[in-house]
Amino acid sequence: ILRGSEARPHLKPYMASLQLDGQHVCGGFLIAEQWVLSAAHCTEETDGKLFQVLLGAHSLTEPEPHKRLYQVRAQFPHNGSNVHNNKDDLLLLQLEEKAELNSDVQVLPFQRENRDVAVDTVCEVAGWGTIDHSGKRPDKLQQLQLPVISRDVCNHRTRHDGTITENMMCTDSRRKDTCKGDSGGPLVCDGVAEGVVTAGSRVCGNYKKPAIYTRIAPYAEWIDSVMASADG
Ligand SMILES: NCc1cccc(Nc2n[nH]c3ncnc(Nc4cccc(O)c4)c23)c1
Numbered sequence: 764i765l766r767g768s769e770a771r772p773h774l775k776p777y778m779a780s781l782q783l784d785g786q787h788v789c790g791g792f793l794i795a796e797q798w799v800l801s802a803a804h805c806t807e808e809t810d811g812k813l814f815q816v817l818l819g820a821h822s823l824t825e826p827e828p829h830k831r832l833y834q835v836r837a838q839f840p841h842n843g844s845n846v847h848n849n850k851d852d853l854l855l856l857q858l859e860e861k862a863e864l865n866s867d868v869q870v871l872p873f874q875r876e877n878r879d880v881a882v883d884t885v886c887e888v889a890g891w892g893t894i895d896h897s898g899k900r901p902d903k904l905q906q907l908q909l910p911v912i913s914r915d916v917c918n919h920r921t922r923h924d925g926t927i928t929e930n931m932m933c934t935d936s937r938r939k940d941t942c943k944g945d946s947g948g949p950l951v952c953d954g955v956a957e958g959v960v961t962a963g964s965r966v967c968g969n970y971k972k973p974a975i976y977t978r979i980a981p982y983a984e985w986i987d988s989v990m991a992s993a994d995g
Pocket residue numbers: 893895896897898936940941942943944945946960961962963964965966967968973974975
């Protein structure tokens with residue numbers, strides 16, 4: 764998160780840190796007791812290894828009352844996801860066991876009605892991604908409020924040039940923006956997860972490349988079917 768601020772500790776109890784060998788790789792969020800939603804691109808440099816999921820955290824390193832690292836039983840990238848574009852960039856992670864819910868660990872509802880969030884709506888994004896262009900990583904969860912911009916503006920020739928589908932949405936990226944390591948985190952508008960951070964052009968903080976999110980509503984059936992199919 765570029766030019767955000769430290770989140771109020773444990774006020775986003777749905778936030779997950781997807782980790783490999785104790786290192787934060789991507790964001791994610793709890794959508795059910797045993798399920799975390801994130802971005803498929805997060806598995807690109809993991810050469811088949813399963814993530815570990817940190818829940819209940821504010822600081823990545825300090826001991827905290829309800830902080831706990833969960834093993835992952837299985838990972839389900841959306842079939843349409845691929846390394847060449849941002850399409851269907853969703854990843855479902857089934858935890859080895861149901862997460863213990865408490866004041867610091869809670870499920871976040873996601874939008875099921877497939878209707879665009881109104882332009883100029885101010886939504887919130889959070890993550891442990893890089894906080895400057897040198898790639899400095901924060902220890903504590905960062906947050907940012909960003910306005911939704913229209914798909915037409917986001918698709919302008921000088922912006923994302925027609926690559927933003929109806930299954931994606933954008934927020935303004937002038938100065939304040941998402942960045943490396945924020946992928947997979949939720950875009951929360953009025954308390955509901957509307958989108959999942961995708962890296963897109965990977966550029967951070969450049970107003971010519973608005974931040975891109977995979978809209979969740981179009982994938983509600985996919986999410987329900989994967990959760991129903993896997994035992995539990
Ligand atoms: N703002 C969109 C967005 C959302 C999520 C992730 C991303 N970026 C990235 N995702 N993965 C990456 N691997 C390497 N570099 C990356 N961006 C980067 C890093 C340092 C300086 C800088 O200006 C940009 C990214 C970009």
